[in-house]
Amino acid sequence: MxxxxxxxxYVGLVTGSCLAEIGHEVxxxxxxxxxxxxxxxxxxxxxxxxxxxxxxxxxxxGRLAFTSNASEAIGAGDVIFICVxxxxxxxxxxxxxxxxxxxxxxxxxxxxxxxxxxxxxxxVQTGQQLKRALAAYSHGTxxxxxxxxxxEFLREGTAVQDFLHPDRIVVGxxxxxxxxxxxxxxxxxxxxxxxxxxxxxxxxxxxLPPFIVTTINSAExxxxxxxxFLALKISYANALADLCERLGADxxxxxxxxxxDPRNGPNFLxxxxxxxxxxxxxDVQAFIRLAERAGMDFGLLKEAEQINRERIARFMDKARxxxxxxxxxxxxxxxxxxxxHTDDVxxxxxxxxxxQLLGEGALVSAYDPQAMEKTRAIYPTVRYEADPYSxxxxxxxxxxxxxxxxxxxxxWPRIHASMARPMILDGRNLLDPAAMKALAFEYHCFGxxx
Ligand code: UGA
Numbered sequence: 001m002x003x004x005x006x007x008x009x010y011v012g013l014v015t016g017s018c019l020a021e022i023g024h025e026v027x028x029x030x031x032x033x034x035x036x037x038x039x040x041x042x043x044x045x046x047x048x049x050x051x052x053x054x055x056x057x058x059x060x061x062g063r064l065a066f067t068s069n070a071s072e073a074i075g076a077g078d079v080i081f082i083c084v085x086x087x088x089x090x091x092x093x094x095x096x097x098x099x100x101x102x103x104x105x106x107x108x109x110x111x112x113x114x115x116x117x118x119x120x121x122x123x124v125q126t127g128q129q130l131k132r133a134l135a136a137y138s139h140g141t142x143x144x145x146x147x148x149x150x151x152e153f154l155r156e157g158t159a160v161q162d163f164l165h166p167d168r169i170v171v172g173x174x175x176x177x178x179x180x181x182x183x184x185x186x187x188x189x190x191x192x193x194x195x196x197x198x199x200x201x202x203x204x205x206x207x208l209p210p211f212i213v214t215t216i217n218s219a220e221x222x223x224x225x226x227x228x229f230l231a232l233k234i235s236y237a238n239a240l241a242d243l244c245e246r247l248g249a250d251x252x253x254x255x256x257x258x259x260x261d262p263r264n265g266p267n268f269l270x271x272x273x274x275x276x277x278x279x280x281x282x283d284v285q286a287f288i289r290l291a292e293r294a295g296m297d298f299g300l301l302k303e304a305e306q307i308n309r310e311r312i313a314r315f316m317d318k319a320r321x322x323x324x325x326x327x328x329x330x331x332x333x334x335x336x337x338x339x340x341h342t343d344d345v346x347x348x349x350x351x352x353x354x355x356q357l358l359g360e361g362a363l364v365s366a367y368d369p370q371a372m373e374k375t376r377a378i379y380p381t382v383r384y385e386a387d388p389y390s391x392x393x394x395x396x397x398x399x400x401x402x403x404x405x406x407x408x409x410x411x412w413p414r415i416h417a418s419m420a421r422p423m424i425l426d427g428r429n430l431l432d433p434a435a436m437k438a439l440a441f442e443y444h445c446f447g448x449x450x
Contacts, residue, residue, distance in 0.1 A: 001025070001185055004077030006102050007120070008035050008066065010046050010159060010344075011152050012083030015119055017051065018163040019081075020058035021197065022188040027065045029073035039066040047343040047370045050160040054197055071109040079115045079181065080106055081150075086120050087278075092285040094123055103130055106145070107137030113144045115181055119152050121223050121283060123290045127172065127216035148173045148182060149216045151223035156277065157341030161198055164189060170212045172219025179213050186211065224290070227283040228301055233268040234275045235304035238311060241271035241447025251447030252429060271446045273349040273401060273427040274311035276338035281308070281347045312352050315399075315427050318444050319357075322423060323397055327361035330420065332391035333382075335402025335428070336368035336375045343370035345378070349427070350401035354379055367391045369404055393418045403428040412439055 001024050005016035008030035016028040030036055035045050042059075044052055058064035067073050074080060084098040099120060106116060116134065118127060127149050134145040149172035154162045166189065171182045188194040190211055196203045214222070241251040251271045259266030275281065284301055291298035323329050338348035345351055348371075357364050358381065365383040366375065372384045385391045388407065392398050392415040400407060408430050416422045416439055424436060426445040433450050436443040444450055 001079060001181075002077050003027075003185070004029070004073045004080045005083055006030075006070070006073065006080060006105075007083035007085065007098075008032070008039065008045070009083065009085055010048055010156060011119060011154060012081075013039075013044070013046070013051060013055070014048065014154055014159040014163055015081055015083055015152065017054045017058050017064055018160060019185070020064040021054050021164070022194045023063075024185065025063050025076075026058070027067060027073045027076040029067050029070050031068070031070070033068045036066050036068040048159055049157065049341055050198060054160060057197070070105050074106055074109045074114075075111060077114065078112075079117060079185065081117045081119050083119045085278075086122055086282075086286075088282040088285055092289045094121070094282070094286040096122065096126060096129075099126065099130065100133060103133040104137045107134050107141075107143075110138070110141075110143045110145075113146075115146045115148060115178060117182070118147070118149045118220075121151065121227075121279070121286075122149075122220055123224070123286055124217050124220040126220060146175060146178050147216065148178050149219035150182060151219055153223075153226065156344055157339060164194075164196060164198065165203070165206070166209045168210050168212055170214065170219050170222050172214050172216035174216060183211060224283055224287040227280055228287045228304075230268045231275055231280045231284045231308070232300070232304045234270070234280075235307040237269040237271045238274060238307055238446070242314070244447040248449070249447075250449050270429065272311070272403075272429055273315060273353070274308040276347045276349045277344060278346040281305075312349060312356065314446075315353060315425065316356055318425055319397065319399070322425065322442065322444055326357065329362050329396040330394055331357055331362045331364050332395035332398045333364060333366040334368075334388055334391060334398060334400045334407050335404055336366055337371035337402050337404075340402055340404045341370075343368075343374055345371050345374045348402075351375065351378065353399070353401060353427075354382060358382075365391050365395070368402065369406065371402075389415065389418065394420050396421045397423040397425055400424065400426045400428055400430050403430045412436070412441070416441060 003019055003024050003026045005012050005028040008028050016026045020026040038045050082102050084102055086094040089095045127147050131147045151170055169186050173179045237255050244251040255269040258264050259269050284305055288298050288301050336345055336350050338344055354364055365385055367385045367388050388410055423442040429445050433443055433448055
């Protein structure tokens with residue numbers, strides 16, 4: 001099928017390149033000219049595992065192209081996936097101006113009728129507005145538009161895997177023909193009938209993903225409901241961690257046992273610095289606002305948000321308690337990305353931590369395998385080091401802020417010998433407290449027997 005993708009952020013890039021990978025002809029566009037130039041030079045504007053290989057293969061075989069000419073891109077597809085950003089406004093509502101702008105562009109540039117698919121995370125009833133907008137902006141022309149919601153469940157760091165091997169594909173439609181067209185697009189994934197680039201020679205035998213057909217409103221709600229539920233689980237684990245600290249229990253032991261009940265599930269129960277990134281925080285906020293507008297006070301989510309906000313303050317308290325005065329202290333930060341396997345630092349807990357540490361006069365040095373360039377643009381006064389050992393050298397404390405697996409495998413005796421004061425504050429409960437104590441570190445973490 002011929003598909004256009006509008007918006008080349010991580011969702012657009014993963015969606016476009018994976019659709020090309022499973023056999024479609026895809027043209028992507030973005031209003032950021034420099035992004036398109038980077039992509040046309042064969043480079044990626046973001047770090048996402050496996051994405052470079054998929055993009056370059058799809059371009060080589062001529063199934064994937066990037067253009068800054070929106071009208072060319074829109075003309076190229078029978079189906080248009082909208083993947084533009086919906087950042088939070090001051091009020092907490094999602095800013096839908098980019099979607100509105102794309103609707104106008106599609107309506108005025110299209111020479112033929114098309115299916116327009118919302119991939120961007122949007123509040124419920126956006127699809128209805130989109131339909132109205134497309135009809136109004138194309139008034140007087142012969143083209144018409146169908147609209148569908150097809151929320152993405154792509155986690156940064158594993159987005160390619162999530163696209164090609166999803167847990168479920170949700171489509172919100174109001175016409176059978178739209179459902180059929182979307183089923184056709186996803187057929188290779190639904191039947192696992194493509195040469196999977198992740199699992200050569202063969203994918204592991206797992207159940208095929210269900211194709212869930214709903215109304216457009218339900219599909220939009222499913223996305224916010226999913227992300228908000230994940231946020232609830234994380235905040236619950238963090239509240240448990242605080243309680244464990246007060247009562248002398250171990251949150252890792254508690255959440256492990258809680259998670260073994262399939263009704264609870266083992267995932268998203270990791271206590272620590274809390275949830276960040278461009279999705280969970282803004283989606284929870286937008287969901288709260290959406291409920292408010294519908295006349296409901298979603299206090300449950302407000303509490304989850306509040307618990308999350310307090311994580312940094314609690315970590316700062318731990319640092320103050322351990323180091324007494326922060327001013328003039330040399331603090332090493334390991335991890336800047338909001339989670340491992342990405343270079344994304346948007347709403348990243350470590351960045352808020354750095355802001356507060358700098359505010360108190362600490363001297364901050366930092367290392368992250370992927371996210372240093374993006375952090376440098378925000379905090380130029382931090383000293384960025386080439387490896388974790390240089391960050392630890394001479395430091396009064398080492399703060400683990402992102403659980404990159406390589407941090408767990410560091411040469412900790414070497415680090416111990418090189419620090420001014422061998423102290424670790426583990427914001428992600430990455431290390432084993434007993435092992436760290438055995439190495440004579442002063443070790444602090446969240447909710448475990450230290
Ligand atoms: C999230 C959802 O997981 C995806 O399903 C969704 O498609 C995506 O948002 C989106 O809306 O586009 P993502 O933002 O990539 O994906 O990150 P998550 O893996 O959900 O992690 C979010 C934050 O929660 C990270 O800061 C992570 O460190 C934190 N987290 C996660 C915890 O603190 N504890 C946990 O147990 C799990």
